[in-house]
Amino acid sequence: AQSVAQPEDQVNVAEGNPLTVKCTYSVSGNPYLFWYVQYPNRGLQFLLKYITGDNLVKGSYGFEAEFNKSQTSFHLKKPSALVSDSALYFCAVRDGSQGAQKLVFGQGTRLTINP
Amino acid sequence: EAGVAQSPRYKIIEKRQSVAFWCNPISGHATLYWYQQILGQGPKLLIQFQNNGVVDDSQLPKDRFSAERLKGVDSTLKIQPAKLEDSAVYLCASSQGFSGGYEQYFGPGTRLTVT
Numbered sequence: 001a002q003s004v005a006q007p008e009d010q011v012n013v014a015e016g017n018p019l020t021v022k023c024t025y026s027v028s029g030n031p032y033l034f035w036y037v038q039y040p041n042r043g044l045q046f047l048l049k050y051i052t053g054d055n056l057v058k059g060s061y062g063f064e065a066e067f068n069k070s071q072t073s074f075h076l077k078k079p080s081a082l083v084s085d086s087a088l089y090f091c092a093v094r095d096g097s098q099g100a101q102k103l104v105f106g107q108g109t110r111l112t113i114n115p
Numbered sequence: 116e117a118g119v120a121q122s123p124r125y126k127i128i129e130k131r132q133s134v135a136f137w138c139n140p141i142s143g144h145a146t147l148y149w150y151q152q153i154l155g156q157g158p159k160l161l162i163q164f165q166n167n168g169v170v171d172d173s174q175l176p177k178d179r180f181s182a183e184r185l186k187g188v189d190s191t192l193k194i195q196p197a198k199l200e201d202s203a204v205y206l207c208a209s210s211q212g213f214s215g216g217y218e219q220y221f222g223p224g225t226r227l228t229v230t
């Protein structure tokens with residue numbers, strides 16, 4: 001069965017600095033990887049995904065993520081953080097080689113950008 | 116394009132009572148999901164529909180939870196009777212398809228408190 005680990009419950013970054021939110025995964029087949037963001041009292045919003053192709057994926061709001069097969073990681077990055085990026089971030093994985101396998105989410109990482 | 120609609124947004128009930136949540140997915144999305152998100156955790160899939168058929172309900176506590184999507188559009192999730200541990204946010208999501216890399220679009224959720 002697939003699984004996702006987000007090793008940091010909380011990440012604090014100064015505004016204007018680069019940010020990284022870490023994610024590692026485990027699947028038996030090909031990984032389909034996703035990042036979602038959740039603002040207070042809101043549902044999850046899709047940021048970006050990796051299915052195949054270029055290991056560097058660009059998404060919404062200036063975010064990008066790098067797929068690393070050897071390290072089974074899919075870290076979320078942004079070159080310059082904004083205070084408005086403060087939110088809860090979820091990494092998720094689906095086993096792409098097994099049809100309709102469900103999407104499994106990590107526990108989430110709370111990102112706080114300090115002015 | 117209208118997003119995923121859910122109602123009610125908040126619900127407070129006593130244990131052993133029943134409750135129902137409603138979801139209307141994005142128009143044209145064939146796949147509908149119900150998730151349970153307990154505070155401090157990532158969303159956990161309860162049930163997945165493809166049109167009006169169930170694709171995955173392996174994590175649905177079937178002794179108390181039920182869901183239907185009779186006409187392949189909107190859906191209802193019911194809990195009867197509720198337990199204290201059912202306190203959570205119930206998220207509905209939809210996607211264009213159920214296989215591979217389709218991203219899911221989430222509604223705002225229903226926050227359930229069981230007292």
